[in-house]
Structure formats: C-alpha cells, structure tokens
Amino acid sequence: MCGIIGYIGPKSVAQVLIEGLKKLEYRGYDSAGIAVDDENEIKVRRVKGKISDLEESLAKSPLQGSYGLGHTRWATHGRPSEENAHPHRDCTGSLVVVHNGIIENYLPLKKKLKDEGHSFQTETDTEVIAHLIEKYFQGSLEEATQRAVQELEGAYAIAAFSTQDAPKIVATKVGPPAVVGLGENEYFVSSDINPLLSHTQRMVFLEDGEIAVIEPEGVRFSDFKGSSLEKRVDYLTWTPLMIEKEGFKHFMLKEIFEQPQVVRDTITGRVSLDSGEMCLDEIGISAEFLKKIKKTVIIACGTSYHAGLVGKYFIETLADIPVDIEYASEYRYRDFILDRETLVLVISQSGETADVLAALRAVKKRGAVPLAICNVKNSSIAREAEGLLYTHAGPEIGVAATKTFSDQMAALALIALHLAQLKEKVDSETNFSLIEDLHRIPYRMEKILSQAESIEKLARRFISFSHFLYLGRWVNYPIALEGALKLKEISYIHAEGYPGGEMKHGPIALIDEKIPTMVIIPRDRVYEKMMSNISEIKTRLGYILAIAFEDDKEIQDKVDKVISIPSTNPLFTPFLTTIPVQLFAYYIAAMRGADVDQPRNLAKSVTVE
Ligand code: M6R
Numbered sequence: 001m002c003g004i005i006g007y008i009g010p011k012s013v014a015q016v017l018i019e020g021l022k023k024l025e026y027r028g029y030d031s032a033g034i035a036v037d038d039e040n041e042i043k044v045r046r047v048k049g050k051i052s053d054l055e056e057s058l059a060k061s062p063l064q065g066s067y068g069l070g071h072t073r074w075a076t077h078g079r080p081s082e083e084n085a086h087p088h089r090d091c092t093g094s095l096v097v098v099h100n101g102i103i104e105n106y107l108p109l110k111k112k113l114k115d116e117g118h119s120f121q122t123e124t125d126t127e128v129i130a131h132l133i134e135k136y137f138q139g140s141l142e143e144a145t146q147r148a149v150q151e152l153e154g155a156y157a158i159a160a161f162s163t164q165d166a167p168k169i170v171a172t173k174v175g176p177p178a179v180v181g182l183g184e185n186e187y188f189v190s191s192d193i194n195p196l197l198s199h200t201q202r203m204v205f206l207e208d209g210e211i212a213v214i215e216p217e218g219v220r221f222s223d224f225k226g227s228s229l230e231k232r233v234d235y236l237t238w239t240p241l242m243i244e245k246e247g248f249k250h251f252m253l254k255e256i257f258e259q260p261q262v263v264r265d266t267i268t269g270r271v272s273l274d275s276g277e278m279c280l281d282e283i284g285i286s287a288e289f290l291k292k293i294k295k296t297v298i299i300a301c302g303t304s305y306h307a308g309l310v311g312k313y314f315i316e317t318l319a320d321i322p323v324d325i326e327y328a329s330e331y332r333y334r335d336f337i338l339d340r341e342t343l344v345l346v347i348s349q350s351g352e353t354a355d356v357l358a359a360l361r362a363v364k365k366r367g368a369v370p371l372a373i374c375n376v377k378n379s380s381i382a383r384e385a386e387g388l389l390y391t392h393a394g395p396e397i398g399v400a401a402t403k404t405f406s407d408q409m410a411a412l413a414l415i416a417l418h419l420a421q422l423k424e425k426v427d428s429e430t431n432f433s434l435i436e437d438l439h440r441i442p443y444r445m446e447k448i449l450s451q452a453e454s455i456e457k458l459a460r461r462f463i464s465f466s467h468f469l470y471l472g473r474w475v476n477y478p479i480a481l482e483g484a485l486k487l488k489e490i491s492y493i494h495a496e497g498y499p500g501g502e503m504k505h506g507p508i509a510l511i512d513e514k515i516p517t518m519v520i521i522p523r524d525r526v527y528e529k530m531m532s533n534i535s536e537i538k539t540r541l542g543y544i545l546a547i548a549f550e551d552d553k554e555i556q557d558k559v560d561k562v563i564s565i566p567s568t569n570p571l572f573t574p575f576l577t578t579i580p581v582q583l584f585a586y587y588i589a590a591m592r593g594a595d596v597d598q599p600r601n602l603a604k605s606v607t608v609e
Pocket of ligand 1: 350401604605
C-alpha cells in the first residue's frame with residue numbers, strides 16, 4: 001500500500017528515485033511523484049498513472065537535485081489524481097512529505113489546521129502531516145517531526161525534507177515498514193529492501209516510534225522523545241538479480257516457475273533424509289512447549305490464509321492436533337479464547353499485513369507465544385513474533401502470490417512433521433516415507449511445469465468466459481479457493497471456490513454451459529465423492545476441466561479435459577494441484593491483456609486495514 005523512497009548521495013537523484021519506485025511499484029500504482037531539492041528550491045513532479053508515466057514526464061522535462069523523495073500510491077483517501085499524488089507540500093512550499101499508511105484522525109486535524117490558517121490543496125490524509133510539521137517547525141525538521149507525530153493516530157511510514165533545514169531527510173514509522181540503506185557516501189530510505197539491493201546490502205530496519213535523520217555524512221537514529229539510539233546493521237543476502245524478470249514475460253510467470261527451487265530451498269537443511277529427523281531449532285519455540293500443545297490456531301489473510309488451510313489438514317492428519325484457521329481481519333476483533341496449551345501460527349509473506357500484525361499483537365497480549373511463517377527478512381511480523389520460520393522464496397514481485405504460497409505449504413508441512421515427531425504420532429516407517437515424499441515434491445512440480453504450453457493452449461478456450469467454478473475437497477478444498485482467487489485477482493473473471501460436498505447446498509443452481517468448472521480430483525479419500533460431483537455437473541451440461549493423477553484412466557471419459565499431475569502421497573497433492581490453477585489463471589489473464597503483475601485495485605502488501 002504505497003511505496004516510499006528517499007535518496008541523498010552523489011548519483012542522479014531523479015534516476016535513483018525512479019529506479020527505486022519501479023521496484024516498489026507492486027505496492028501501489030495509481031499515481032506517483034518525486035520531489036528533489038535543487039539548490040534550496042523544491043521541484044515536484046507528479047502524475048496520475050504508473051511509474052512509466054512519471055518517467056516519461058521526467059524524460060521530457062528533467063529534474064535535477066542533490067537529494068529527494070519519491071512515492072508510488074495506492075489510493076485510500078482521495079481519488080487517484082495528480083493533485084492527490086505524493087509528495088505533498090506545506091503552505092510555504094519549502095517542505096515535502098511522502099507517506100504510506102492511513103492517518104485516522106486526519107479530518108479533525110485538518111479542521112484544526114484550517115482554523116489556524118493552513119490552506120489545503122488535496123483530498124488526502126497525508127497533507128495534514130506536511131502542515132503539522134510546518135506548524136511545529138522552528139529550524140529543526142527532526143524536532144518538528146517529533147512534535148507532529150504526537151498528534152497523529154493511525155499507521156504511517158513518513159519521509160520528509162525541508163529547504164529550511166537542509167540537506168537532510170527525516171523518516172519515521174508507526175505501523176508500515178521503513179528501512180534505511182547505508183551505501184558508500186550515499187544513504188537511502190525505502191518501504192522495503194528491493195530498491196536498495198542494487199546499491200547496498202547494509203540495511204537498518206526502523207521500529208515503530210523511531211526516527212532516522214539522513215544526511216550526506218551519515219544517518220542518526222532517535223526515538224520520539226529525541227533520545228539517540230544505536231541501531232543494528234543487517235546484511236541482506238538477496239541479490240538484485242532476484243528482482244529481475246530474467247526473460248519471462250511477467251514476474252508472476254517467473255515466480256510460478258521458481259516453485260520447485262524455492263520449495264527445495266525451504267525444506268533443505270530442515271529435515272534429514274538420512275535420519276528422518278527434523279532440524280527446526282531455529283524456530284525458537286521449545287520442544288517442551290510444542291510437546292504439550294493441545295490445539296493450534298492459524299491466522300492469516302488472502303493466499304496465506306489458503307496456505308494456512310492446507311496447514312490445518314497437514315497438522316490434523318500428521319500430528320493429531322485440532323486446528324482452527326482464522327482470517328486475521330476477523331480474529332483481531334473477536335473475543336477469542338486462548339489458553340497456554342495453544343500454538344498460534346501467523347502466516348504472512350510480506351510480514352507487514354496490517355491485520356495479521358494486529359492479530360499477532362492481540363494474541364501476544366493474551367500471553368500466547370506466536371510462531372510466524374514469513375518470507376521477508378526482518379519484516380515487522382518476523383521481528384515481533386516469538387518464534388519464526390522463514391520461507392526461502394526470495395522476493396516475490398507479482399502482486400498475486402504464487403511461489404510464496406507453495407513455500408508456506410512447505411513450511412507448514414515441516415511444522416506438521418515436527419509436531420508429529422515430538423508428539424510421537426508417526427512411526428519411523430511412515431515418517432521416512434513422508435519425508436521422502438516431501439523431498440520428491442520439487443521434481444514432480446518440475447514435471448507439471450514442463451506441460452505449461454498445453455495449459456496455455458487450454459486456457460485460450462476460456463478467455464471470454466465471465467464466470468468460473470472451482471471444486472476441491474479435503475486437502476484440495478483450499479486449492480479450489482486459491483485457484484478462484486488467482487483467476488479473480490489477475491483476470492477479473494468472477495470465480496468461486498467451493499468444497500465439492502457443498503455443491504448440492506446451493507452452487508449447483510449456477511451450473512449450465514456458460515459456467516465451466518475446474519475440478520481438483522487426485523486419487524485420495526474423497527475421489528469417489530468428487531466423481532459424484534462430476535456426474536451432477538455433467539447432467540446439467542456443465543463443462544469440466546479436471547486436475548487428476550496421470551495414471552487415472554477412469555477420469556478421462558467423465559470430463560471434457562484433464563490436466564495431469566504425477567501421483568504422490570494424497571496429503572501432499574496441494575503442492576502439485578496448485579501449479580495448474582496458477583498457470584491457468586496466468587495464461588487467461590495474459591491473453592486477456594490484463595496487467596498480470598499489477599492487477600487493478602490491488603497492492604502487494606496490505607499495510608492498512
Ligand atoms: O503478505 P501476506 O501474505 O500477509 O499477504 C496476504 C494477502 O494480502 C495476499 O496473500 C493477497 O491475498 C494476494 N494478493 C494473493 O495473491
């Protein structure tokens with residue numbers, strides 16, 4: 001939800017900001033802007049549209065400066081327009097601010113500031129920050145920011161500069177992320193590490209209530225009271241190449257193809273094929289506690305929720321522990337009951353999703369010891385959870401989650417096996433066979449990916465359909481939900497995911513020749529039940545695409561088209577059934593000319609409620 005970037009250093013400022021914004025564009029892309037300090041005069045350029053539009057405008061009429069700020073927006077308050085695009089100015093025009101988040105009390109603040117004589121140019125909540133800093137400015141931007149933030153309610157990552165206290169960028173945060181990059185005689189602030197990777201791997205992550213003062217000579221840190229802070233410098237191992245398309249048409253397609261490798265990376269070293277033992281000491285939650293747990297609660301949003309739902313089946317089946325799965329946005333407002341024998345798992349790719357972070361804080365308040373599954377290193381959720389298991393998916397740029405979904409399932413399979421071993425719920429033979437199956441998953445994924453062209457051909461037939469139904473059951477019910485979500489979010493085709501057993505309770509009324517159904521039907525304990533669903537749909541003239549095991553001959557003449565996947569342990573089929581639903585959605589969206597990597601109205605990390 002919005003990306004911010006700031007730079008002070010010898011390189012071309014506008015260029016560094018534009019390149020940085022391109023890497024943040026997945027966070028929001030309805031308007032963008034930069035502001036630079038050009039010999040003590042602020043020059044601002046803003047456009048409605050994408051970073052490429054801003055780049056075009058700057059190519060026609062360049063901006064020179066010695067430091068500056070950039071912003072890419074996902075509108076919350078005020079429609080996407082040039083006026084509402086950041087950076088925003090104060091009344092004097094000598095101060096600019098960029099912001100990610102929501103200022104919840106902006107209306108009373110705006111009224112008060114107007115009464116005090118400030119004049120507003122935009123419909124945004126952000127503009128109040130510029131006027132508040134202006135109000136308290138007495139020569140020190142840092143001090144004025146400290147005073148201004150005392151009045152703000154809500155979530156914010158802010159960066160500002162003023163020609164009256166220059167050269168300097170001041171950045172702070174409560175809620176959304178902000179990271180400072182330490183280069184050679186150059187310094188950066190950004191919403192995430194992606195824009196910084198091509199300049200430096202030395203990063204400092206700001207915590208809530210901290211302020212960074214970035215100057216040409218270096219960076220100082222303090223808290224909201226002005227006390228200086230010593231901050232740890234982290235060395236990030238992600239490389240710039242990881243955020244390039246590397247010949248793929250879209251990041252999403254590249255990320256779908258990366259899945260075998262990222263699942264391998266997430267499993268490797270954490271489970272031994274030789275001894276059958278799990279090596280998960282890194283999670284930081286004691287084996288004594290895990291041995292005693294009687295229940296698990298999984299909390300997440302969106303695709304991570306679907307991974308959590310798969311995790312429920314893994315944990316219940318392997319470790320024999322009951323699992324509740326909850327939307328973070330609901331759970332945080334519930335009068336939930338947690339006891340000391342419950343393991344809370346929070347799942348978030350970005351580690352910044354506002355609802356997940358709030359739920360994490362709420363469960364900690366009730367004395368729970370949450371274990372997080374995150375992909376982004378040092379993200380807020382990764383830092384605040386008591387226990388942590390990283391997925392090793394690398395940066396995911398496509399807004400639609402793909403490789404991180406498979407990786408979250410891999411992490412959940414590891415946790416389920418760990419719990420099963422600790423609770424002695426699997427005998428040695430079953431344990432070895434599960435671990436072997438898990439290790440074979442990446443090879444089987446590769447086999448499915450080698451059929452991508454035939455899935456593309458198949459997808460072509462469906463580009464003009466308006467509705468789609470996805471059916472799955474047991475461990476593949478979450479994949480029906482995920483398949484429908486993928487199709488909706490990138491192709492804008494209406495799609496619903498249902499558990500097969502629920503068909504008769506309503507959705508079957510929808511079936512006719514205009515609604516195709518994707519049926520996920522590997523040979524498992526609900527195979528026959530899904531077969532009944534298939535004949536019910538066929539009787540009503542519905543077109544059926546099935547995802548089934550390659551050695552399943554029975555299905556061939558029962559449906560219109562089959563996408564084959566290799567046979568595997570039924571419990572682990574979601575790793576395989578996921579790939580066809582992702583590819584199918586991708587090809588349909590790409591053929592419809594949709595903006596696959598940056599679907600309308602969405603942003604990669606939802607850092608506001
Ligand atoms: O970063 P998170 O895993 O917490 O994000 C959760 C959802 O916002 C995310 O999965 C979203 O649903 C994606 N657009 C799905 O493709």
